[in-house]
Amino acid sequence: MKIINPATEEVITEVAEDTEDTLKEKYKKLRAYQPTWSDIPLKERITCIERFTQLLDEEKDEIAKTLTLEVGKPLSQSYGEIKGAIAKTQFFIDNSEKYLADEWITTEGDTKEKISYEPYGVICNISAWNYPYLVGINIYIPALIGGNTVFYKPSEFATLTGMHIERLLKKAGVPQDAFHLAIGGPATGEVLLNLPLDGYFFTGSYKTGKYIAERVAGKLVPVGLELGGKDPLYVCDDVSDVKATAESVVEGVVYNNGQSCCAVERIYVHEKVYDKFVDAYVEELKTYQPGDPMEDGIKIGSLTRQPQIDFIEKQVNDAVEKGARLLLGGKPITGTGYYFEPTVLSNVDHSMSVMTEESFGPVVGIMKVSSDDEAVNLMNDTEYGLTAAVFSSDKERAEKLMRKLNSGSVYWNCCDRVSASLPWSGRGNSGLGSTLSHLGIRAFVQPKGYHLRG
Ligand code: NAD
Numbered sequence: 001m002k003i004i005n006p007a008t009e010e011v012i013t014e015v016a017e018d019t020e021d022t023l024k025e026k027y028k029k030l031r032a033y034q035p036t037w038s039d040i041p042l043k044e045r046i047t048c049i050e051r052f053t054q055l056l057d058e059e060k061d062e063i064a065k066t067l068t069l070e071v072g073k074p075l076s077q078s079y080g081e082i083k084g085a086i087a088k089t090q091f092f093i094d095n096s097e098k099y100l101a102d103e104w105i106t107t108e109g110d111t112k113e114k115i116s117y118e119p120y121g122v123i124c125n126i127s128a129w130n131y132p133y134l135v136g137i138n139i140y141i142p143a144l145i146g147g148n149t150v151f152y153k154p155s156e157f158a159t160l161t162g163m164h165i166e167r168l169l170k171k172a173g174v175p176q177d178a179f180h181l182a183i184g185g186p187a188t189g190e191v192l193l194n195l196p197l198d199g200y201f202f203t204g205s206y207k208t209g210k211y212i213a214e215r216v217a218g219k220l221v222p223v224g225l226e227l228g229g230k231d232p233l234y235v236c237d238d239v240s241d242v243k244a245t246a247e248s249v250v251e252g253v254v255y256n257n258g259q260s261c262c263a264v265e266r267i268y269v270h271e272k273v274y275d276k277f278v279d280a281y282v283e284e285l286k287t288y289q290p291g292d293p294m295e296d297g298i299k300i301g302s303l304t305r306q307p308q309i310d311f312i313e314k315q316v317n318d319a320v321e322k323g324a325r326l327l328l329g330g331k332p333i334t335g336t337g338y339y340f341e342p343t344v345l346s347n348v349d350h351s352m353s354v355m356t357e358e359s360f361g362p363v364v365g366i367m368k369v370s371s372d373d374e375a376v377n378l379m380n381d382t383e384y385g386l387t388a389a390v391f392s393s394d395k396e397r398a399e400k401l402m403r404k405l406n407s408g409s410v411y412w413n414c415c416d417r418v419s420a421s422l423p424w425s426g427r428g429n430s431g432l433g434s435t436l437s438h439l440g441i442r443a444f445v446q447p448k449g450y451h452l453r454g
Contacts, residue, residue, distance in 0.1 A: 001014065001015055001016075001017045001156065001159065001183070001184065001185070002014050003015060003070055003159055003160060004070075005069050005070065005072070006070075006071065006072040006302045006303060006304050006305070006306070006337060006338045007072045007292060007293050007294075007301055007302040007337045007338075008336055008337055009336050009337060009338075012069055012070065012160070013160070015159055015160075015163070015183060016183070017183050017184035017185075017188060018181075018182050018183045018184050018188055018191075020191050023182055023188065023191045023192065023195070024191075024195070026151065026180040026182070027122070027151065027180075027195050027197075029176075029177040029180065030122045030149040030150070030151055030177060030178075030180055031121075031122055031149075032177070033149055033175065033177035033178060034119070034121055034122055034147075034148065034149040034178075036175075037144075037147060037148075037149055037175065037178045038118075038119050038147030038148070040147075042096070042097060042100060042145070042147075043097070045144065045145050045147070046093055046096060046097070046145055047173070048144075048169075048172050048173040048174045049089060049092065049093055049141060049144065049145060049172070049174075050093055051171075051172035051173055052089065052168055052169055052172035052174070053086045053089045053090060053093070054172075055168045055171055055172055056082055056085060056086050056089075056133075056168065057082075057086060059164075059168065060079060060082045060083075062164075063078075063082060063161070063164045063168075064078035064079045064081075064082055065078070065294075066160045066161055066164060067081065067082075067132070067133070067158075067161050068293050068294060068301070069160070069294075070129075070157065070158060070159070070160050070161065071129055071130070071132070071157060071158060071161075071304045072257070072293050072301040072302035072303065072304050072337075072338065073256050073257065073259075073293055073301050073304075074293045074298045074299060074300070074301045075293060075294055075295075075296075075298075076296075076298075077255070077256060077301075081131055081133050081134055082133060084133075084134055084418075085133035085134055085137050087420060088134065088137050088138070088141075088420040088436070089137055089141055090420075091420035091421060091436070092141050092142050092145055092420075092441065095438060095441060096142065096145045096146075096441050098438075099117075099438045099441040099442055100117050100145070100146060100441065100442075100445065102114050102115065102116045102117075103115045103116075110453055111451055111452065111453045112450075112452040112453075113449065113450060113451060113452065114449075114450045114452070115447050115448070115449055115450070116447070116448050116450060117146070117442065117445035117446070117447060117448075118147070118445060118446055118447075118448055119143075119146050119147035119148040119444070119445055119446075120148055120198040120199045120221070120222065120444065120445070120446055121148060121149075121197075121198030121199075122148065122149050122150075122151060122197050122198050123139070123140075123143045123148040123149070123150050123151070123197065123198060123199045123201060123444060124150075124151045124153070124192050124195075124197040124199065124200045124201065125139045125140050125143070125150055125151070125152045125153065125201050125202075125203075126153045126189050126192065126200070126201075126202045126203070126204065126212065127139075127152065127153060127154055127155055127158075127162075127202075127203050127204070128155050128158075128203045128204045128261075129154075129155035129156075129157035129158040129304055130256060130259045130260060130261070130304070130360075131256070131260070132154060132155065132158035132161040132162065132165075133161070133165070134418070135203040135226065135261075136152065136154070136162075136165065136203075138203075138226070138424065138435035138436055138440060139201045139203070139224070139435060139444075140152050140165075140179065142435075142440055142441050142443065142444050143199075143201070143444040144169075144174065144178060144179065145441075146441070146444040146445040147445070148198070148199075148444055149177065149178045149179065149180075150178070150179050150180075151180055151182055151192060151195075151197060152165070152166070152179060152180070152181055152182065153181070153182040153183075153184075153188060153189055153192060154181065154183075155204075156184060156185040156188075157304050157305060159183060162181055162183070163181065163183075166179060166180075166181050186208075189212075193212060193215045193216055196219070197219075197221070198221050198222075199221050199222040199223070199224075199444070200212060200213075200216050200221065200222075200223050200224070201222075201223075201224040201435075201443075201444075202223075202224065202225050202226070203226040203227075203261075204226075204227065205227065205228055205358075206227045206228050206358075206384075206429045206430075209225040209226075209227045209431070210429075212225075213225060213432070222433075222443075223432065223433070224431075224432060224433035224434075224435065224443060225426070225431040225432040225433065226261065226424070226426065226431050226435065227261075227384075227386075227426055227429060227430050227431040228261055228358040228360070228384065228386070228429070228430065229261050229262060229263075229265065229358060229384045229385075229386030229387065229426065229430050230265045230266060230355075230356060230357065230358055230382050230383075230384045231262055231263065231264055231265050231266070231384070231386055231387045231388060231389070231407070231415075231416075232264075232265070232266040232267075232268060232378070232379035232382070232388050232389070233249060233252065233264045233266070233267050233268070233388070233389040233390075233391070233415055234267075234268045234269075234270075234369075234372075234375040234376075234379060234388075234389070234390050234391070234401070235249070235267070235268070235269040235270060235273060235277055235391045236270055236372070236390065236391060236392035236393075236394070236397065236398075237270035237271075237272035237273050238392055238393045238394055238397070239273060239391050239392060239393060240393045242273055242276045242277050242280055243280045243284075245277065245280075245391050246277055246280035246281040246283075246284050247280075247284050248391075248413075248414070248415065249264060249267060249281065249391070249415065250281060250284045250285050250288065251416070252264040252389070252415035252416035253265075253267075253362070253364045253416075254285070254288055254299070254300060254342055254362045255416055257290075257300050257301060257302070257303055257304075257340075257361065257362050258359065258360060258361045258362040258363065258364075259303065259304060259360050259361065260416055261386060261430075262386055262387045262409070262415075262416050262417070262418065263360075263416055264364065264389065264415050264416060265358065265359055265364065266355055266364070266365060266367070266378075266379075267281075267364055267365070267366045267367070268366075268367050268368075268369045268375045268378055268379065269366060269367070269368060269369065270369060270370070270371075270375070271368050271369065271370050274366075274368045277366075278327070278344075278346055278366055281344060281366065282327050282328050282344055285328055285329075285342050285344060286328070287299075288300050288342050288362075290302070290333060290339050290340075290341070290342070290362075300342065300362060302337045302338045302339050303338040303339070303340060303361060304338070305338065306338050308338070308340075308360060308361060309332045309338055309339075309340055311359075311360075311361075312340055312343075312359055312360075312361040312363055313330075313331065313332060313340075314353075315352075315353050315354040315357070315359055315363065316330045316331075316343060316345065316354065316363060318352055318353050318354065319345050319348055319352040319353075319354045319355075319365065320345075322349075322351055322352050323347055323349075324345040324346065324347050324348045324352060324354070324365065325345065325346045325347045326343070326344075326345055327344040327345065327346055328341070328342065328343060328344045329341030329342050329343030329344065329362070329363070330343050340361055340362060340363075341362075342362040342363075343361075343362060343363040343364070344363075344364060344366065345363070345364070345365045345366070346365070346366050346367075348365030348366065348367050349367065350378070350381055352365065355367070356382065358384070372397070372400075372401055375401070376401060376404045376405065379405055380404070380405065380406050382428070383428050383429045384426070384427075384428055384429050384430045385406050385407040385408060385426055385427030385428040385429075385430045386407055386408055386409065386426045386427075386430035386431070387407055387408065387409040387410070387411065387415070387416075388402075388405040388407040388409075388410055388411070389410070389411035389412075389414065389415040390402060390405075390410070390411070390412055390413075391412075391413055392412070392413070395412065398412040398413075399412070406427055406428075407426075407427055407430075408423070408424070408425035408426050408427055408430065408431075408434075409422070409424070409425075418436070419436070420436050420437070421436070421437055422436060422437050423435075423436060423437040423439045423440065424436040424437075424440065
């Protein structure tokens, strides 16, 4: 398999894909070793993960560079991702003992009762490329801590990062057969779906996630899906500083070139501040010039996948044909690398795919609304439900709105944010189940009820 640098279109290297035979062999090893791994005291499993976080920090220069080379995000954002990954992992290190400990329910009387948490067995994690450190960690770290062995399939667009992850876990003391990689694309994933794994945890698109859930449904094992979004943001008429709001919102739209599951993808603005906001947004966006992601000061690199350029251009053209105004950008950038101009559309509505289908690029539509009710109705007019944000200077007003928003996370005066302490979950086509927080520690273990007499 060729690994391409999306910023230069050069082949970085070639790696050998797994075959059905090598995958079956790895599966056997994961299965055979799992009881030994779960017998190792929890504290020792956590110690390996602590060492893993130290290694992420020690080797950050090399692994950040690899990440930028294969996905095209600015080097500063690769460093940011590794820093975020260390913080997330630390949450699991600090909290797993508490949430995996036996829970005594009845300690008096003839029959004592407790709940204990046991691993599922061999967990499958099929992952995405946009934040390969951050999204994988939600799954393989708590799964390993919980006593499962893990079959990890990095995205074919983040293979070298997947190989670093494996190398660092093993260097940290995670035994050879507690964690294996499945290297390759969809065909490799298909083999994993056929194997008798004990849980399927997926991060990626709605289309693939739905397909995987249907394919493995008959196995009756847990399935977790972290899927895409079309996340809305509403700017109320009472924001105290329109320019500062626009600056925050631009970052929420174009960070990682808009390739974030929780990127802001639709903006609704109260009519009283609409013109001012749109002007400020366009001015701010002009400061985001795409360039070589390895260079200092670059805020937008290349897109990761070539076909995405065509998809975004079609969305822009569809919107313009239906009456949208193109205020900035709108075209692929010619030359080498998968670059697209940061783009803003106004006069948009929900007949346009740019307001309904995940764009996953540096493009956004801004729509005028005349009331909070209209904003909420439009924000909820979607098949997705990952995150939604409200900008307002009035906390009560924002809370009233946030209660009505049908999404797994809501933000007040912030956006495009993930916290390890809070559950990460999508509604509707954005996913199933929850990772992170104490719910994400318990997502990879199964309860056993003990009835103890005597
Ligand atoms: P994708 O669905 O194209 O691929 C995801 C993974 O599935 C890859 O490893 C791929 O090889 C594998 N795959 C593809 N077809 C398969 C098949 N038939 N059987 C088994 N495996 C198969 O998604 P992507 O482009 O890697 O990721 C982008 C998407 O992920 C976006 O929609 C984004 O919003 C979403 N995402 C969601 C979250 C979240 O937390 N909710 C986080 C990151 C990304």
